[in-house]
Amino acid sequence: MTSNRAGGAPTMRDVAALAQVSAMTVSRVLKDDPGVSAGTRERVLSAVGELGYRRNETARSLRLGGSRMIGLVVTNLANPFYSRLALGVQEVAAEEGMRVLLSNTAEQLERERELVEDLVSHRVEGMIVVPAASRQEHLARAMEALPMVLAARPPEGMDTDCVLVDDFHGAREATARLLDAGHRDIGFLGNPPTLYTGAERFRGFWAAHEEFGLQPAEHRVRRGLTDIATAEAMARDVLSGEPAPTALFCTNNRITQGAVRAVRRLGLQTALAGFDNFELADVLQLPLTIVSYDADEIGRQAARLLIDRIKHGSDTTRPSRRAVVPTTVLQYDGMPRPE
Amino acid sequence: MTSNRAGGAPTMRDVAALAQVSAMTVSRVLKDDPGVSAGTRERVLSAVGELGYRRNETARSLRLGGSRMIGLVVTNLANPFYSRLALGVQEVAAEEGMRVLLSNTAEQLERERELVEDLVSHRVEGMIVVPAASRQEHLARAMEALPMVLAARPPEGMDTDCVLVDDFHGAREATARLLDAGHRDIGFLGNPPTLYTGAERFRGFWAAHEEFGLQPAEHRVRRGLTDIATAEAMARDVLSGEPAPTALFCTNNRITQGAVRAVRRLGLQTALAGFDNFELADVLQLPLTIVSYDADEIGRQAARLLIDRIKHGSDTTRPSRRAVVPTTVLQYDGMPRPE
DNA sequence: CTGTTAGCGCGTTCAA
DNA sequence: TTGAACGCGCTAACAG
Numbered sequence: 001m002t003s004n005r006a007g008g009a010p011t012m013r014d015v016a017a018l019a020q021v022s023a024m025t026v027s028r029v030l031k032d033d034p035g036v037s038a039g040t041r042e043r044v045l046s047a048v049g050e051l052g053y054r055r056n057e058t059a060r061s062l063r064l065g066g067s068r069m070i071g072l073v074v075t076n077l078a079n080p081f082y083s084r085l086a087l088g089v090q091e092v093a094a095e096e097g098m099r100v101l102l103s104n105t106a107e108q109l110e111r112e113r114e115l116v117e118d119l120v121s122h123r124v125e126g127m128i129v130v131p132a133a134s135r136q137e138h139l140a141r142a143m144e145a146l147p148m149v150l151a152a153r154p155p156e157g158m159d160t161d162c163v164l165v166d167d168f169h170g171a172r173e174a175t176a177r178l179l180d181a182g183h184r185d186i187g188f189l190g191n192p193p194t195l196y197t198g199a200e201r202f203r204g205f206w207a208a209h210e211e212f213g214l215q216p217a218e219h220r221v222r223r224g225l226t227d228i229a230t231a232e233a234m235a236r237d238v239l240s241g242e243p244a245p246t247a248l249f250c251t252n253n254r255i256t257q258g259a260v261r262a263v264r265r266l267g268l269q270t271a272l273a274g275f276d277n278f279e280l281a282d283v284l285q286l287p288l289t290i291v292s293y294d295a296d297e298i299g300r301q302a303a304r305l306l307i308d309r310i311k312h313g314s315d316t317t318r319p320s321r322r323a324v325v326p327t328t329v330l331q332y333d334g335m336p337r338p339e
Numbered sequence: 340m341t342s343n344r345a346g347g348a349p350t351m352r353d354v355a356a357l358a359q360v361s362a363m364t365v366s367r368v369l370k371d372d373p374g375v376s377a378g379t380r381e382r383v384l385s386a387v388g389e390l391g392y393r394r395n396e397t398a399r400s401l402r403l404g405g406s407r408m409i410g411l412v413v414t415n416l417a418n419p420f421y422s423r424l425a426l427g428v429q430e431v432a433a434e435e436g437m438r439v440l441l442s443n444t445a446e447q448l449e450r451e452r453e454l455v456e457d458l459v460s461h462r463v464e465g466m467i468v469v470p471a472a473s474r475q476e477h478l479a480r481a482m483e484a485l486p487m488v489l490a491a492r493p494p495e496g497m498d499t500d501c502v503l504v505d506d507f508h509g510a511r512e513a514t515a516r517l518l519d520a521g522h523r524d525i526g527f528l529g530n531p532p533t534l535y536t537g538a539e540r541f542r543g544f545w546a547a548h549e550e551f552g553l554q555p556a557e558h559r560v561r562r563g564l565t566d567i568a569t570a571e572a573m574a575r576d577v578l579s580g581e582p583a584p585t586a587l588f589c590t591n592n593r594i595t596q597g598a599v600r601a602v603r604r605l606g607l608q609t610a611l612a613g614f615d616n617f618e619l620a621d622v623l624q625l626p627l628t629i630v631s632y633d634a635d636e637i638g639r640q641a642a643r644l645l646i647d648r649i650k651h652g653s654d655t656t657r658p659s660r661r662a663v664v665p666t667t668v669l670q671y672d673g674m675p676r677p678e
Numbered sequence: 679c680t681g682t683t684a685g686c687g688c689g690t691t692c693a694a
Numbered sequence: 695t696t697g698a699a700c701g702c703g704c705t706a707a708c709a710g
Contacts, residue, residue, distance in 0.1 A: 008404070009462075009484060011703060022681050027705055035679060052483055057460045058406060059703035062397050062686050065347070083422040090443060099457070102441045104429060118438070121396045123348070144391055145348060257619060264622040280596060280619060283603040350687060361697050366689060374695060398687035401702050 010051040019047040030055055061123070069099045070306060071119035071127035073112060077104045081253070081276060081295045082130065085151060088299025089128060096307050098125070105132050113138045120145050126306045128299075131155075134194060147309035151302045153196045154322075161305045163298050163323045167197050167275075170291040170327030171204025171251070172211075174273040177289050177329060178247045179212045183271060187238035187245040188216060189231055189255050190223040198223065201251040201275060220245055231258025239266060250274035260286065281332055288332040298325050349390040358386035369394055400462070408438045409645060410458035410466035412451060416443045420592070420615060420634045421469065424490060427638025428467060435646050437464070444471050452477045459484050465645045467638075470494075473533060486648035490641045492535045493661075500644045502637050502662045506536050506614075509630040509666030510543025510590070511550075513612040516628050516668060517586045518551045522610060526577040526584040527555060528570055528594050529562040537562065540590040540614060559584055570597025578605060589613035599625065620671055627671040637664050 012023040019026065021040060028036050029044040036044075047053070061067045072089050074082040090100050101124055103115040112132045116139065119127055126147040129139060140158040142148060150162040178186055188205055191198040202223065209216050220241055222234040231250070235258055238245060248263075248270060250256040256274030263270050263286065273289035281288055301323045312318065351362040358365065360379060367375050368383040375383075386392070400406045411428050413421040429439050440463055442454040451471045455478065458466055465486040468478060479497040481487060489501040517525055527544055530537040541562070548555050559580060561573040570589070574597055577584060587602075587609060589595040595613030602609050602625065612628035620627055640662045651657065 012705095013703085023703090024681060024705075025679090028680085031705090037679060040679080052480065054456065054460045054484070056401075056462060056703055057457075058397055058401050058462050059686090060705080062395075062401055062688095062702090063704045063706085065686070067397060077422050077426055078419065080417065080419060080422075083416050083419075086441075087416055087443060099440070099461075101438070104426060117393065118396075121393045122438070123395060123397050141391065145393070260619060261622055264624070278618070280599060280617075280623070283600055284619070284623070285603070352687085362688080363697055364695090367696085370689085376695060379695080395687055398702090399689080401686090401704090402688045402690085404702070 010053045015047045015053050019043040067123045069124045071101045071124040073103045073129045075105050075107045075130050084295035085299040088296035089303045092300050092303035107132050109133050116142050126310045128302045149302045149306045159320050161321050163302045166324050166327050167200035168204040171201040172208045173329050174289050174291045175205045175208035183247040185245040187220040187248040190251045192224045228254050228258045231255040232261045235259040235262035247271035253278050290330040291327050292330050293327045349392045354386045354392050358382040406462045408463045410440045410463040412442045412468045414444050414446045414469050423634035424638040427635035428642045431639050431642035446471050448472050455481050465649045467641045488641045488645045498659050500660050502641045505663050505666050506539035507543040510540040511547045512668050513628050513630045514544045514547035522586040524584040526559040526587040529590045531563045567593050567597045570594040571600045574598040574601035586610035592617050629669040630666050631669050632666045
């Protein structure tokens with residue numbers, strides 16, 4: 001490894017000097033331009049090897065006017081749902097030769113604002129956002145600079161492509177399973193109704209009841225839950241009602257886990273239904289009805305919609321599209337084990 | 340929103356023209372340089388607002404010679420361990436005003452090679468890598484261009500800072516707990532011995548036995564497991580041995596989950612000990628001994644080591660450092676004595 | 679087949 | 695307090 005000028009990484013000029021050609025020729029070799037003689041190419045490549053030269057992608061994208069990067073902003077990377085989504089995005093991006101710049105908002109609107117601005121400043125060619133809230137003015141502003149796709153939650157007050165889960169039908173079907181099984185006193189533990197998923201899943205829960213000519217009992221409904229501990233407390237609360245519910249519907253994986261804790265600690269065998277599959281659900285030995293869906297697929301579809309927009313430049317005439325990822329209801333039965 | 344020249348994002352020149360100053364003045368305002376009159380600053384800022392101008396970080400970093408980005412390469416983002424690690428890295432990076440470029444190798448050495456090269460080409464200022472294998476020549480090459488810190492697995496054939504889990508002591512302590520509780524026939528389900536963690540955790544398992552004057556039975560040892568399904572099959576295999584083991588030691592969360600499945604499906608109450616905590620471990624109603632540690636902290640420490648190197652430039656005289664994150668042994672459900 | 683010129687958007691240096 | 699010139703590393707467009 002020969003050392004070059006003053007400490008920094010070697011540049012094309014360093015390579016050019018060593019190979020005794022011009023920088024332009026080096027550039028041509030590196031992009032596999034056919035118009036270079038075999039001998040020259042050979043010399044250049046060996047100089048590249050000797051210096052440990054790597055093309056500077058920063059300079060390259062400045063010159064070419066495209067970073068080949070897309071931004072991804074999620075609310076909580078610690079939630080497997082979002083890490084799977086991120087993998088789906090990366091998978092499709094990689095197929096297109098794009099890199100993904102991944103950011104985490106921790107559900108904080110202010111942080112989302114900063115991160116989105118930052119991604120625009122880094123000239124990503126587009127971004128996929130799981131919006132932290134229904135305040136989306138900053139997203140609308142960013143959209144004036146680049147294409148955007150929302151994931152998991154829909155646009156509010158703006159017009160964008162988005163990829164959603166079939167929240168309504170998933171909730172309705174899972175609830176219907178409980179009703180089919182004879183449950184009539186079903187508690188509801190929900191995430192905030194201000195979130196799209198919170199609203200839709202509650203609608204599905206309600207709709208299933210209506211189809212059975214029933215109406216959920218207000219006193220068994222708790223909404224606005226955001227963490228496992230609160231979910232557990234609310235589950236205990238609802239379970240202690242009179243008459244005790246025979247089943248609980250939970251709107252996401254954290255709430256389901258809180259409910260599992262409550263049921264276990266109380267020594268009950270209450271049936272649970274909930275959104276989001278989780279590992280070991282099948283060996284918990286509890287009667288579980290899980291609304292499952294492919295989180296990777298949400299990421300893949302979002303990436304496809306985005307890349308499609310990027311390829312078609314600023315053709316703002318094309319209408320926005322909305323993709324819906326289907327849900328599947330899984331049934332895990334409790335109880336069947338010998339002691 | 341006034342439109343600017345030909346479609347592209349507005350540049351400093353556009354802002355300068357609108358504010359009737361030079362580009363230099365715009366640059367000064369944007370960096371809060373004190374030498375600008377209040378009136379001029381005002382005009383510039385309003386022009387920025389009107390055009391929706393954002394500074395081009397690509398051009399900026401080219402000029403300044405520093406991308407303010409660090410690379411992070413993990414083997415499997417779908418494993419919560421690595422997403423937590425990533426969050427730890429991002430946390431510290433954010434404090435230092437750095438962004439994180441996150442890549443996933445899916446445990447494929449070839450992909451690791453490409454991604455590392457790519458990050459170097461993007462001129463990240465340093466990188467944190469969870470190496471996929473003990474083949475690390477490509478990492479050594481990259482280290483000639485920028486500082487590197489390895490996480491979770493140590494350097495092999497090169498000299499780098501790294502952050503490890505206290506694999507040996509964690510495994511020894513958990514095994515000792517089983518032995519203390521009276522278990523004498525303990526099965527071992529391990530990840531590949533070619534991986535550092537696989538080797539260390541096996542050493543710990545062995546050492547605990549030696550301290551009790553015992554030696555693990557070869558026929559109850561299975562190594563080289565990489566997925567849940569295989570782990571479950573091997574667990575069944577070991578559990579069917581004669582005499583049946585009263586406990587199993589598992590070297591990571593996936594293997595533990597396979598063992599949980601096997602134990603449950605066989606209707607046993609075999610005690611399980613394993614590395615990596617997981618959600619709902621406490622309500623599984625199985626006797627579990629879990630070696631837990633703070634994955635975020637690994638990321639934080641790795642980021643600190645890396646940023647420290649970056650700040651000290653190419654001062655290669657400083658010796659490499661090794662940080663070890665401690666483990667805690669958790670006990671769920673008490674442990675029933677063997678008969 | 680190869681080299682020269684020019685400029686992507688920005689910030690440092692020096693001069694006014 | 696402000697501006698002009700130059701160059702970071704690279705490549706498109708045009709010579710030769």
